[in-house]
Amino acid sequence: MSFTQFHFHPGIQSGIQDAGYTSPSPIQQKAIPPILEGKDILGLAQTGTGKTVAFVLPILQHLLKTRRTASSASPSALIMAPTRELAEQIHESITLMASHTPVKSVAVYGGVGKYLQIKALRQGVDIIVACPGRLLDLMNEKALSLKEIDILVLDEADQMLDMGFLPDIRRIIRALPKKRQTLVFSATMPKMIGNLVQDILNHPIKVQVNQTGPAPRIAHGRFNVQREKRTDLLKTLFAKNGMSSTIVFTRTKHKAKSLAVQLKKSGFNAVSLQGNLSQNQRRRAMDGFRSGSFKILVATDIAARGIDVSGVSHVINYDLPDTVETYIHRTGRTGRVNQPGQAYTFTTREDNKTITLIEKALGRKMTEESLLPA
Ligand code: AMP
Numbered sequence: 001m002s003f004t005q006f007h008f009h010p011g012i013q014s015g016i017q018d019a020g021y022t023s024p025s026p027i028q029q030k031a032i033p034p035i036l037e038g039k040d041i042l043g044l045a046q047t048g049t050g051k052t053v054a055f056v057l058p059i060l061q062h063l064l065k066t067r068r069t070a071s072s073a074s075p076s077a078l079i080m081a082p083t084r085e086l087a088e089q090i091h092e093s094i095t096l097m098a099s100h101t102p103v104k105s106v107a108v109y110g111g112v113g114k115y116l117q118i119k120a121l122r123q124g125v126d127i128i129v130a131c132p133g134r135l136l137d138l139m140n141e142k143a144l145s146l147k148e149i150d151i152l153v154l155d156e157a158d159q160m161l162d163m164g165f166l167p168d169i170r171r172i173i174r175a176l177p178k179k180r181q182t183l184v185f186s187a188t189m190p191k192m193i194g195n196l197v198q199d200i201l202n203h204p205i206k207v208q209v210n211q212t213g214p215a216p217r218i219a220h221g222r223f224n225v226q227r228e229k230r231t232d233l234l235k236t237l238f239a240k241n242g243m244s245s246t247i248v249f250t251r252t253k254h255k256a257k258s259l260a261v262q263l264k265k266s267g268f269n270a271v272s273l274q275g276n277l278s279q280n281q282r283r284r285a286m287d288g289f290r291s292g293s294f295k296i297l298v299a300t301d302i303a304a305r306g307i308d309v310s311g312v313s314h315v316i317n318y319d320l321p322d323t324v325e326t327y328i329h330r331t332g333r334t335g336r337v338n339q340p341g342q343a344y345t346f347t348t349r350e351d352n353k354t355i356t357l358i359e360k361a362l363g364r365k366m367t368e369e370s371l372l373p374a
Pocket residue numbers: 020021022023024025028046047048049050051052053308337
């Protein structure tokens with residue numbers, strides 16, 4: 001299958017070529033045709049499936065086909081995402097795909113000054129990629145109008161709801177035209193999403209890949225370890241195994257920070273990614289991890305959610321995630337686009353109940369791992 005079947009505008013085809021995509025991924029094959037037809041979509045797909053491109057390409061096609069671009073002060077498409085990193089990632093994908101077209105996008109999120117964002121909005125953009133909090137801020141300041149939005153995308157909707165954005169999202173949606181196309185993407189389908197979807201989607205087409213299940217090529221192992229011995233175990237693992245690129249998940253921001261410091265002191269190339277960092281620090285951590293100058297990223301769930309880094313070899317759950325869904329999200333950072341990956345979870349006997357639930361979702365037992373101290 002090839003992208004030519006969608007009959008995209010030649011400028012979009014060139015963007016696809018620049019990106020080096022040769023054939024559409026399964027979510028793209030399933031989602032692009034109904035989106036092009038103007039249908040509402042509920043897309044059940046995780047990061048790593050190519051879902052961003054699945055909604056970006058039809059949005060570009062819509063913009064190029066139907067209306068003026070960029071010169072307008074009123075944007076036509078709004079994409080909401082839970083974290084600054086994800087908003088940036090989506091914005092980058094649009095910039096790449098639209099590089100041979102006049103379409104302009106801007107990412108707006110908190111933690112940085114508003115000035116540049118407002119300036120970009122004033123200059124005219126077609127697509128806004130936004131985190132809900134900053135978007136509301138800008139709306140309150142009358143820095144933008146959403147009156148001409150005709151495509152709305154909620155990306156990682158489950159995560160936005162987990163983060164308590166539902167009231168903000170509902171307020172933003174109330175400011176949008178009723179007549180519009182709405183696309184909701186979510187990795188999981190908790191009840192709250194069901195309710196939201198019922199309210200905002202009109203006869204949606206459900207497209208699903210991978211059943212929201214675990215990525216198929218990830219090996220799942222567990223280490224039974226006393227809590228106070230976890231850092232030593234981590235260091236031993238790093239010293240012994242060829243872990244080229246590893247994300248370590250902790251429950252709290254504080255732990256992510258202190259663990260990264262401890263690892264660094266022991267000579268490991270680690271950096272933390274957590275909500276207490278400034279936007280610049282977060283970017284430095286992400287860029288450094290992406291480029292390979294940091295081999296270990298110690299992250300909290302919220303900071304790392306939705307992040308797409310290719311070639312993550314290992315994911316380590318230093319702290320057990322609270323839910324099965326979080327486990328699937330975390331471990332899905334490895335094994336991307338059909339690469340093999342390894343997930344390790346540090347557990348104690350008290351965790352057996354959660355582990356059983358995770359194993360049920362995986363459809364297999366986790367391997368019991370052990371390692372003699374170095
Ligand atoms: P996403 O699920 O949107 O986070 O995308 C995951 C990764 O897949 C990104 O790095 C994209 O650049 C890449 N990607 C998206 N579509 C394709 C495609 N058709 N072929 C190859 N890679 C793709």
